[in-house]
Amino acid sequence: MTxxxxxxxxxxxxxxxxxxxxxxxxxxxxxxTVGFTSRFISVLIDMALIAVLLAGxxxxxxxxxxxxxxxxxxxxxxxxxxxxxxxFLMWAYWTWSWAxxxxxxxxxxxxxxxxxxxxxxLRLGRSAARSLLSVIFPIGLAWAIVNRKNHSVQDVILRTQxxxxxxxxxxxxxxxxxx
Amino acid sequence: MEEEIEIDGSLFxxxxxxxxxxxxxxxxxxxxxxxxxxSTETCVQLASQVSKSALxxxxxxxxxxxxxxxxSRVNITEIVIxxxxxxxxxxxxxxxxxxxxxxxxxxxxxxxxxxxxxxxxRESTGGxxxxxxxxxxxxxxxxxxxxxxxxxxxxxxxxxxxxEVSTKVDQS
Numbered sequence: 001m002t003x004x005x006x007x008x009x010x011x012x013x014x015x016x017x018x019x020x021x022x023x024x025x026x027x028x029x030x031x032x033t034v035g036f037t038s039r040f041i042s043v044l045i046d047m048a049l050i051a052v053l054l055a056g057x058x059x060x061x062x063x064x065x066x067x068x069x070x071x072x073x074x075x076x077x078x079x080x081x082x083x084x085x086x087x088f089l090m091w092a093y094w095t096w097s098w099a100x101x102x103x104x105x106x107x108x109x110x111x112x113x114x115x116x117x118x119x120x121x122l123r124l125g126r127s128a129a130r131s132l133l134s135v136i137f138p139i140g141l142a143w144a145i146v147n148r149k150n151h152s153v154q155d156v157i158l159r160t161q162x163x164x165x166x167x168x169x170x171x172x173x174x175x176x177x178x179x
Numbered sequence: 180m181e182e183e184i185e186i187d188g189s190l191f192x193x194x195x196x197x198x199x200x201x202x203x204x205x206x207x208x209x210x211x212x213x214x215x216x217x218s219t220e221t222c223v224q225l226a227s228q229v230s231k232s233a234l235x236x237x238x239x240x241x242x243x244x245x246x247x248x249x250x251s252r253v254n255i256t257e258i259v260i261x262x263x264x265x266x267x268x269x270x271x272x273x274x275x276x277x278x279x280x281x282x283x284x285x286x287x288x289x290x291x292x293x294x295x296x297x298x299x300x301r302e303s304t305g306g307x308x309x310x311x312x313x314x315x316x317x318x319x320x321x322x323x324x325x326x327x328x329x330x331x332x333x334x335x336x337x338x339x340x341x342x343e344v345s346t347k348v349d350q351s
Contacts, residue, residue, distance in 0.1 A: 008285060026316075
């Protein structure tokens, strides 16, 4: 039981977060680098998101063709262009996510954040490069299994890291400034 | 009747002839009295002013020392506790300015932190999704711990303490 005086001191020094929503057992490892499994699941989630987006776009396309009366068949999908679009979407989505807060959907759900080794958020350039490397060389993530700092190949090349960050997307501080 | 009138007249006449003398005397006496009274008042005032300022200077010098000497030998707190109804004073105190000085938001934060309100909220209403998400996250972390321990053994290297992520519940 900390006294109120103690709490005020801790609060002023930033030791205690404003309305800490992170579970007690998750607090000790916030900010530490993340291992392979969490990141792999995060990637799977992101890929599923892109797959859903692609399927949705395909559905809309088919429906539009039908409604406009141009074609009544269901268009066959050729693999290569679809794959290319998927890769591009994945690259664009990761670039955008990591440059704006370091969290893709998979990152948010798994409680991860991508940042530079210095702790700074990624700028657009490095985010795009990391995204590109991740898209064309996904197996590079496996290096995180062996690397002692949990760095993937992409992380090693671009000096980035993935850390635990369980804070919700909209923090209480943000709400304060909006109010 | 006539005599009486005469007498009255003579009396009136004599009184009339005496009037300047009497009034002059009265004026002189009044003037003297006024002068005396004025000078006396002035004297008294002067004296009282002088004595007052002298007394003030004396008291200014002496009272603090005296009071200090007295107070330092007396436990005022004890006296106040014995003789003063503190509750009555508090009851009459204007509480609003005191409340204005109290950091309510900080106290609220403190209470929230102390009773771990977020945990209570999570446990009571924190939806199933949140729990499943937490479970998934922790299971992934456990898996990573297992993988890294295996890798460490295979590569014959010391356990990397820095990466060790504990998911044991902190009971404190």
